[in-house]
Amino acid sequence: MQTQLKIxxxxxxxxxxxxxxxxxxxxxxxxxxxRRAEKAAYYAGKDGVADxxxxxxxxxxxxxEREFRILRWNGEDGQQKFYVYFNGPADVRRMAYLVWKHGPxxxxxxxxxxxxxxxxxxxxxxDKRTSFVGSDFVYEDVSGRDPNDDEHELVEVGxxxxxxxxxxxxxxxxxxxxxxxxxxxxxxxxxxxxxxDSRGNVYRRVTADRIEVxxxxxxxxxxxxEDLSRNSKTVNTFSNIQYDVGLNENIFSERFLRRPxxxxxx
Amino acid sequence: xKGFPWILASGLMMGLASAQVDGxxxxxxxxxxxxxxxxxxxxxxxxxxxxxxxxxxGPFDLELKADFLYDDLDSRRSSVDLxxxxxxxxxxxxNVSFAPTDWTDVKVGRQVLTWGTGDxxxxxxxxxxxxxxxxxxxxxxxxxxxxxxxWLANFVGxxxxxxxxxxxxxxxxxxxxxxxxxxxxxxxxxxxxxxxxPTDSEFAARxxxxxxxxxxxxxxxxxxxxxxxxxxxxxRAQFPRLSVYGASMQWPGLGGLVNLEAxxxxxxxxxxxxxxxxxxxxxxxxxxxxxxxxxxxxxxxxGYVEWMQDYGDYRDSLPEGRGARDEVxxxxxxxxxxLLMNQNLVLSGFVFASPTDEDGYLRGSVEYKWSxxxxxxxxxxxxxxxxxxxxxxxLEDNSNLYVAIRRWF
Numbered sequence: 001m002q003t004q005l006k007i008x009x010x011x012x013x014x015x016x017x018x019x020x021x022x023x024x025x026x027x028x029x030x031x032x033x034x035r036r037a038e039k040a041a042y043y044a045g046k047d048g049v050a051d052x053x054x055x056x057x058x059x060x061x062x063x064x065e066r067e068f069r070i071l072r073w074n075g076e077d078g079q080q081k082f083y084v085y086f087n088g089p090a091d092v093r094r095m096a097y098l099v100w101k102h103g104p105x106x107x108x109x110x111x112x113x114x115x116x117x118x119x120x121x122x123x124x125x126x127d128k129r130t131s132f133v134g135s136d137f138v139y140e141d142v143s144g145r146d147p148n149d150d151e152h153e154l155v156e157v158g159x160x161x162x163x164x165x166x167x168x169x170x171x172x173x174x175x176x177x178x179x180x181x182x183x184x185x186x187x188x189x190x191x192x193x194x195x196x197d198s199r200g201n202v203y204r205r206v207t208a209d210r211i212e213v214x215x216x217x218x219x220x221x222x223x224x225x226e227d228l229s230r231n232s233k234t235v236n237t238f239s240n241i242q243y244d245v246g247l248n249e250n251i252f253s254e255r256f257l258r259r260p261x262x263x264x265x266x
Numbered sequence: 267x268k269g270f271p272w273i274l275a276s277g278l279m280m281g282l283a284s285a286q287v288d289g290x291x292x293x294x295x296x297x298x299x300x301x302x303x304x305x306x307x308x309x310x311x312x313x314x315x316x317x318x319x320x321x322x323x324g325p326f327d328l329e330l331k332a333d334f335l336y337d338d339l340d341s342r343r344s345s346v347d348l349x350x351x352x353x354x355x356x357x358x359x360x361n362v363s364f365a366p367t368d369w370t371d372v373k374v375g376r377q378v379l380t381w382g383t384g385d386x387x388x389x390x391x392x393x394x395x396x397x398x399x400x401x402x403x404x405x406x407x408x409x410x411x412x413x414x415x416x417w418l419a420n421f422v423g424x425x426x427x428x429x430x431x432x433x434x435x436x437x438x439x440x441x442x443x444x445x446x447x448x449x450x451x452x453x454x455x456x457x458x459x460x461x462x463x464p465t466d467s468e469f470a471a472r473x474x475x476x477x478x479x480x481x482x483x484x485x486x487x488x489x490x491x492x493x494x495x496x497x498x499x500x501x502r503a504q505f506p507r508l509s510v511y512g513a514s515m516q517w518p519g520l521g522g523l524v525n526l527e528a529x530x531x532x533x534x535x536x537x538x539x540x541x542x543x544x545x546x547x548x549x550x551x552x553x554x555x556x557x558x559x560x561x562x563x564x565x566x567x568x569g570y571v572e573w574m575q576d577y578g579d580y581r582d583s584l585p586e587g588r589g590a591r592d593e594v595x596x597x598x599x600x601x602x603x604x605l606l607m608n609q610n611l612v613l614s615g616f617v618f619a620s621p622t623d624e625d626g627y628l629r630g631s632v633e634y635k636w637s638x639x640x641x642x643x644x645x646x647x648x649x650x651x652x653x654x655x656x657x658x659x660x661l662e663d664n665s666n667l668y669v670a671i672r673r674w675f
Binding site: 062064125258 | 288290320322327363365371373377378379380406407410419421426479481516518521522523556557558560561562564605608609610635637638639641674675
């Protein structure tokens with residue numbers, strides 16, 4: 001009887017332990033999951049270009065559109081350079097925005113080219129949680145949030161997704177109290193993120209709505225940010241995506257803000 | 267010269283027909299908030315059409331931008347002066363740029379030029395400004411007047427060497443009494459300043475590089491004072507010779523951006539400071555700091571000084587009855603910009619205040635973007651001063667309020 005019970009207990013527990021051990025093997029440390037997700041979402045290829053159409057839907061039903069082409073170049077140790085060339089709307093047409101992302105621990109350098117003034121403006125290293133060109137996206141959504149800025153905790157290993165909860169180390173520096181992110185186990189891409197305010201309400205949601213494999217890289221083609229408190233949302237649609245086009249690092253410079261490179265315009 | 271605007275205008279119209287042209291149409295109305303005996307009560311009343319065309323032609327970049335203006339207050343609008351920016355047509359840019367080598371860029375033609383680190387304060391930027399447009403409520407884009415120049419930029423290692431040669435001196439679109447009153451109303455639309463504008467060339471150069479995240483630069487200018495510096499015996503305004511040597515530095519610091527800039531203004535026609543018809547030499551210096559206070563709210567502050575050299579000689583040579591300026595003129599500025607409603611509403615304030623001149627100037631505006639193509643701006647320029655002979659104090663009668671509607675296409 002006793003033996004029977006033992007066997008029964010073991011037979012009940014065994015699958016739990018077994019699957020548990022499989023998960024333990026498959027689920028890397030949470031920081032590794034985050035690192036892979038960052039790499040998949042922001043560092044695919046040696047470089048990349050894409051056309052972006054941004055549609056901002058405000059609470060009253062109005063829409064605004066932004067069209068720009070984005071060029072990205074990857075350096076060493078997480079260093080990156082971005083070149084954003086605006087095609088619309090008309091009041092920002094031909095403006096260009098340059099970012100040198102130095103990686104962990106150092107502020108980005110940012111410049112804006114204002115063609116009507118013939119002037120390159122250095123931008124003060126500011127709040128990365130500021131709206132990007134009036135949309136619901138913030139600068140950090142565009143160039144990526146430093147994983148070292150948060151403490152990450154693996155909440156659940158789902159069949160297809162890792163569910164991670166992250167809490168900022170410096171609570172005063174951001175508008176959220178925490179956020180949860182769901183990362184696709186196969187593509188490593190974050191497919192959903194929800195931001196919670198200090199009262200525990202989810203007020204912001206970012207989703208990857210369509211993912212396609214381009215040049216071997218799983219790539220987000222459509223993504224949406226919803227601001228649930230303001231009842232607005234912004235949809236980003238990417239097209240003409242290319243990786244490893246052989247961008248010259250030189251074009252990410254003040255020289256080429258003044259005279260946009262062909263790669264940015266065409 | 268007379269036919270030239272028409273040729274360009276028709277060229278741009280043809281471009282418009284082929285949908286390669288963009289721009290805006292704008293109506294701008296403004297009134298003085300007090301009366302000025304020598305000027306119209308309206309401070310601005312105009313309709314403007316800007317057409318631009320930018321494209322690549324093989325290795326060449328072409329940039330064309332032209333304004334067609336109906337300025338109801340301009341009695342001379344039928345005649346076009348492309349240097350003074352008068353008349354119904356203003357050519358903002360018409361230039362070609364190309365890279366003859368991997369390390370050289372060249373831009374030839376009419377272009378808007380600027381450099382230096384100041385915010386609406388200029389030390390080493392000696393490219394032409396349009397002060398009338400700045401004070402009467404036009405978009406700040408029009409503070410910069412175009413230059414007819416050749417720009418050669420060389421990229422040698424980490425260094426950039428810019429050289430700009432203007433074959434024929436481009437003066438500021440200086441205050442001449444038409445539209446903006448100054449100097450106690452001595453000049454009016456019917457009694458404007460007449461000036462002998464030099465026809466020689468001018469030259470500007472900059473040597474710059476990054477050291478870490480800090481940008482350092484040295485500057486050189488050789489030409490003339492950009493606005494009239496004095497009068498000859500016949501009462502015609504003069505542009506005395508000027509050289510400027512300067513340096514600047516800008517770097518991320520104190521949670522924002524810090525900038526320093528200095529220049530020595532070598533007034534070559536009056537090195538001893540004894541000629542009342544030419545400005546004395548000056549040392550100019552500015553320190554600035556800007557940062558984002560929080561999301562969508564940014565701040566900029568600056569301190570600026572002009573230190574006149576040979577001040578004693580200046581005092582001694584000053585004609586009887588003419589008010590003397592201080593040896594050191596200080597100006598501090600404050601800029602606050604607030605973005606609201608998904609950045610569709612922009613509140614902006616910029617204050618110049620001079621403790622030494624006891625005067626000040628406030629530029630304020632509220633801009634709302636109704637859509638991606640329609641914008642309304644309401645703004646004002648307010649001048650205050652204890653005396654009527656200081657830089658901003660003399661402009662007191664020009665304080666104005668304006669409204670502008672702009673439709674982009």
